[in-house]
Amino acid sequence: MKTTDGVTAADLAEQRFFSGVPEPHLAALGAVAExxxxxxxxxxxxxxxxxxxxxxxxxxxxxLDLQxxxxxxxxVETLPASAVLGWSWLFPPHRWRFGAVALEPVTAFAFDGPGVRELCAADPGLGRxxxxxxxxxxxxxxxxxxxRMLDLYAHPEELR
Known part of the structure; x- marks a missing residue:
C-alpha cells in the first residue's frame, strides 16, 4: 500500500457517496482519512x-467474497470505482463479514473506523x-x- 497526501473536504465533496454532506462534516472525515x-x-x-x-x-x-x-x-459482488468498501467497522463486534481483494490497481480514500465512530458519537447529525x-x-x-447464493444453490430445473 502506498499512502499519498492528506484528504480534504473538497476531495470528499467530489465523491458520490458523500453527496450533500455538509462541508464541516467532510472536513472532519478528511482528518481521519488518507x-x-x-x-x-x-x-x-x-x-x-x-x-x-x-x-x-x-x-x-x-x-467481495464469501467462504x-x-x-x-x-x-458475491464486484465493486467499481465510487463504491464504498467495508461497513463492518461501524457495528460491533467490528469483524469483517466478507473478504475483499483488488482485481486491478486501486486508488482509494481509506478511513480510520474508530476515528469515524468517535466523530459520529460527538456529532449525532453526522452519525445519523x-x-x-x-x-x-x-x-x-x-x-x-x-x-449470488441463489445462483450457486439453485437446482438446474428451478432455473427454467
Missing part, C-alpha cells in the same frame, strides 16, 4: 478479521447521516449476496 494506492491482487481483508477501516474506491475494482463450505471463496448511507450500502450488499 489517500492510498493498492496493486492488483492486494487482499484488503478476510472474513472474520477485525474491521477497523473502510475505503471509498476512486479507481479500480474490488471483489462457502465445499466451494471456498465465492465472489453516515448510518443511513451505510445502511443503504448494507442493503445493496445483502441483496447481491442473496442473488
Amino acid at each position: 489517500a492510498v494506492d493498492f496493486p492488483a491482487g492486494h487482499r484488503f481483508f478476510d472474513e472474520g478479521e477485525p474491521a477497523q477501516r473502510f475505503w471509498l474506491l476512486r479507481s479500480g475494482k474490488v471483489a 462457502v463450505p465445499g466451494r471456498g471463496a465465492v465472489v 447521516d453516515l448510518a443511513l448511507r451505510f445502511g443503504a450500502v448494507m442493503g445493496d450488499r445483502l441483496e447481491a449476496t442473496r442473488v
Whole structure:
C-alpha cells in the first residue's frame, strides 16, 4: 500500500457517496482519512478479521467474497470505482463479514473506523447521516449476496 497526501473536504465533496454532506462534516472525515494506492491482487481483508477501516474506491475494482463450505471463496459482488468498501467497522463486534481483494490497481480514500465512530458519537447529525448511507450500502450488499447464493444453490430445473 502506498499512502499519498492528506484528504480534504473538497476531495470528499467530489465523491458520490458523500453527496450533500455538509462541508464541516467532510472536513472532519478528511482528518481521519488518507489517500492510498493498492496493486492488483492486494487482499484488503478476510472474513472474520477485525474491521477497523473502510475505503471509498476512486479507481479500480474490488471483489467481495464469501467462504462457502465445499466451494471456498465465492465472489458475491464486484465493486467499481465510487463504491464504498467495508461497513463492518461501524457495528460491533467490528469483524469483517466478507473478504475483499483488488482485481486491478486501486486508488482509494481509506478511513480510520474508530476515528469515524468517535466523530459520529460527538456529532449525532453526522452519525445519523453516515448510518443511513451505510445502511443503504448494507442493503445493496445483502441483496447481491442473496442473488449470488441463489445462483450457486439453485437446482438446474428451478432455473427454467
